Amino acid sequence: MMGALIALHSEQLMNLHRLAPEVVLCLFGIIIMAVDPFVRASGKRALGWVALVGALLALASVHFLVYFPGTAYSNLIRVDSFSVFVHVIVLVAATLAILGSLDYLDREGIQRGEYYALVLFAAAGMGILAGANELVTAFIGLEMSSISSYVLVGFRRRALVSNEASMKYFLLGSFATAFFLYGIAMVYGVTGKTRIDAVQSALEQIVAGQGHLPALAILGLGLIFVGLGFKVVVAPFQVYAPDVYEGAPTPVTALLASAPKAATFALMLRIFYIAFGSAGDLWFWVIWVSAVLTMFIGNLAALVQTNVKRMLAYSSIAHAGYILVAFAAFSEAGAAAVLFYLAAYVLMKVGAFLVVTHAGQQDEKRLAIQDYAGLGSKQPVLAACFSLFLLSLLGLPATGGFLGKFFAFQSALQVRERWLVALVIIAAINSVIGAYYYLRVIVVMYFQAPSKDYTPSPVAPAVAVALFIAAAGTLYLGLLPGRVIDIARAAAQSLSLH
Amino acid sequence: MSAIPISWYLVLSAILFGLGVVAFVFKRNIITIFMSIELMLNAVNLAFVAFARARGALDGLVFVFFVIVVAAAEAAVGLAIVIMLAQHRESLNVERVNLLKL
Numbered sequence: 001m002m003g004a005l006i007a008l009h010s011e012q013l014m015n016l017h018r019l020a021p022e023v024v025l026c027l028f029g030i031i032i033m034a035v036d037p038f039v040r041a042s043g044k045r046a047l048g049w050v051a052l053v054g055a056l057l058a059l060a061s062v063h064f065l066v067y068f069p070g071t072a073y074s075n076l077i078r079v080d081s082f083s084v085f086v087h088v089i090v091l092v093a094a095t096l097a098i099l100g101s102l103d104y105l106d107r108e109g110i111q112r113g114e115y116y117a118l119v120l121f122a123a124a125g126m127g128i129l130a131g132a133n134e135l136v137t138a139f140i141g142l143e144m145s146s147i148s149s150y151v152l153v154g155f156r157r158r159a160l161v162s163n164e165a166s167m168k169y170f171l172l173g174s175f176a177t178a179f180f181l182y183g184i185a186m187v188y189g190v191t192g193k194t195r196i197d198a199v200q201s202a203l204e205q206i207v208a209g210q211g212h213l214p215a216l217a218i219l220g221l222g223l224i225f226v227g228l229g230f231k232v233v234v235a236p237f238q239v240y241a242p243d244v245y246e247g248a249p250t251p252v253t254a255l256l257a258s259a260p261k262a263a264t265f266a267l268m269l270r271i272f273y274i275a276f277g278s279a280g281d282l283w284f285w286v287i288w289v290s291a292v293l294t295m296f297i298g299n300l301a302a303l304v305q306t307n308v309k310r311m312l313a314y315s316s317i318a319h320a321g322y323i324l325v326a327f328a329a330f331s332e333a334g335a336a337a338v339l340f341y342l343a344a345y346v347l348m349k350v351g352a353f354l355v356v357t358h359a360g361q362q363d364e365k366r367l368a369i370q371d372y373a374g375l376g377s378k379q380p381v382l383a384a385c386f387s388l389f390l391l392s393l394l395g396l397p398a399t400g401g402f403l404g405k406f407f408a409f410q411s412a413l414q415v416r417e418r419w420l421v422a423l424v425i426i427a428a429i430n431s432v433i434g435a436y437y438y439l440r441v442i443v444v445m446y447f448q449a450p451s452k453d454y455t456p457s458p459v460a461p462a463v464a465v466a467l468f469i470a471a472a473g474t475l476y477l478g479l480l481p482g483r484v485i486d487i488a489r490a491a492a493q494s495l496s497l498h
Numbered sequence: 499m500s501a502i503p504i505s506w507y508l509v510l511s512a513i514l515f516g517l518g519v520v521a522f523v524f525k526r527n528i529i530t531i532f533m534s535i536e537l538m539l540n541a542v543n544l545a546f547v548a549f550a551r552a553r554g555a556l557d558g559l560v561f562v563f564f565v566i567v568v569a570a571a572e573a574a575v576g577l578a579i580v581i582m583l584a585q586h587r588e589s590l591n592v593e594r595v596n597l598l599k600l
Contacts, residue, residue, distance in 0.1 A: 136561050136564055139564070139568070140564065140568070143568045143571070143572070147571055147572060147575050150575050150576075150579065151575060151578075151579075154579055154582060157582060160586055160587075163579070163582055163583045163586055164583070166579050166582075166583075167528065167579050167580070167583050170572075170575065170576050170579050171522075171528070171531055171532070171535070171576075174535045174572055174576065175522055175535055175538075177572075178515075178518070178535060178538035178539055178542060181539065181542045181565060182515060182538070182541070182542050182545065184561075185542050185545040185546050185549065186545075188546065188549055188558060188561075189508075189545065189549040189552075192549075192553050192555060194557070194561070
């Protein structure tokens with residue numbers, strides 16, 4: 001009796017260990033919400049520091065995941081090195097976003113506790129997504145992160161653009177969720193299971209017996225792709241993203257454009273590579289067509305933008321296309337390349353948006369590319385950071401963005417399949433198109449005279465720290481990628497493809 | 499009791515889901531668009547319940563509870579966003595939500 005009780009107790013403890021980052025994030029989120037009403041307006045900023053401590057503690061508690069791999073809550077959550085890798089990406093992005101928000105919220109006069117709580121809840125949802133071994137758990141994680149971000153997007157309540165962006169994001173996000181759920185229902189109907197590994201074995205049995213997938217399963221796969229395609233912003237579901245990214249407060253855009261993409265791509269890897277591994281030749285074409293459309297739409301639309309925030313939004317669409325190139329490889333190397341790309345992408349994207357956060361000035365008035373004229377002479381360090389992030393997004397050697405692209409294209413070429421080679425060629429052409437709009441900003445920064453009425457404001461210490469971390473990370477991934485690519489490979493291995 | 503085959507439920511669910519999609523695309527009032535999303539979610543619930551009954555398993559019914567709970571949370575946030583927008587705009591027509599070009 002006692003023994004059984006202790007065994008039960010230790011199992012519960014184990015479950016908590018394997019959910020440690022989410023527990024820490026939610027705990028800090030709840031603390032901030034509970035304390036918020038008692039804090040005077042002048043002290044709200046302290047809640048941001050509490051949130052920062054929470055995010056850093058969550059990052060530290062990822063150690064628990066490293067030491068206790070396995071499954072938790074009767075297989076609902078899977079803790080493997082894949083989940084650990086994605087957790088680190090998500091939590092780093094959340095930490096940087098919080099650092100970038102502290103002074104932004106002061107400047108806009110919307111310094112409030114719930115902002116930070118929502119960031120933490122969103123990060124917890126993405127953490128659950130990273131470790132989900134069950135489609136319904138994934139759904140809960142997806143909604144935790146989505147619902148929090150609907151509110152965050154509309155956080156500049158007095159700005160009409162922020163309201164509109166919030167509403168668009170909410171309507172299209174819930175629309176996509178319904179598709180994702182209907183897909184899960186179809187999968188459940190065919191297999192009677194919603195656990196990813198159980199779906200895998202059930203579908204493999206059906207394919208072995210009938211020789212092909214039943215129509216209902218294919219329909220389910222299609223619906224799941226629609227739902228997740230909205231969340232990772234790939235064509236043809238990208239229409240809402242530039243509007244939402246432009247209207248949202250810029251630190252929120254930094255978070256939205258990075259962390260949810262990483263977490264949702266992780267879920268897509270689990271669903272497509274494992275659960276639907278037996279239908280690889282089927283979804284290959286879906287991913288292929290979507291990758292081509294995503295890259296062209298993202299890059300061509302970015303060419304004509306005059307607003308930096310919007311340009312970066314289209315650039316993030318294009319980058320989702322490059323990630324799909326590695327995704328289409330359907331190999332362990334492909335999964336590793338996706339993970340490495342996501343790590344590099346998150347750092348450079350958050351970094352770029354944080355520069356825009358600072359340069360936007362009060363009420364986000366200075367967002368046009370022309371407003372960056374002369375930044376190179378007025379604020380050389382800030383301009384250098386921005387140039388580094390833009391060059392990394394472009395894919396210049398010695399930056400993380402270059403190696404991300406390199407590993408992605410390499411993994412696709414290794415498969416030695418004609419259509420994948422074609423895809424890599426299309427991606428290379430797109431990288432060249434992309435060079436134009438990134439370089440244009442750099443040229444404006446360094447070779448055009450600043451307008452007379454512009455007086456730059458000094459970069460706040462918190463933002464400077466965040467920019468330093470993002471820039472150092474981008475250079476580290478570009479110059480010394482060995483360690484991270486090894487970890488990414490181990491993470492891809494722990495996916496245990498067949 | 500078991501006279502109605504599962505396919506009927508599935509067809510009904512597909513029709514409801516399709517109606518939701520059509521309404522989402524063609525309706526102009528934000529509240530109506532919001533209701534069409536709820537219709538889609540209920541179509542999903544119907545499919546889950548039908549599959550669970552056909553298999554004699556309980557887990558499908560459990561998912562329905564999750565969907566209902568999340569839909570309620572979504573509704574709370576969504577209506578707050580609608581109110582915020584209505585205060586600024588005094589209109590709930592999506593065609594007037596046009597500051598950001600698509």
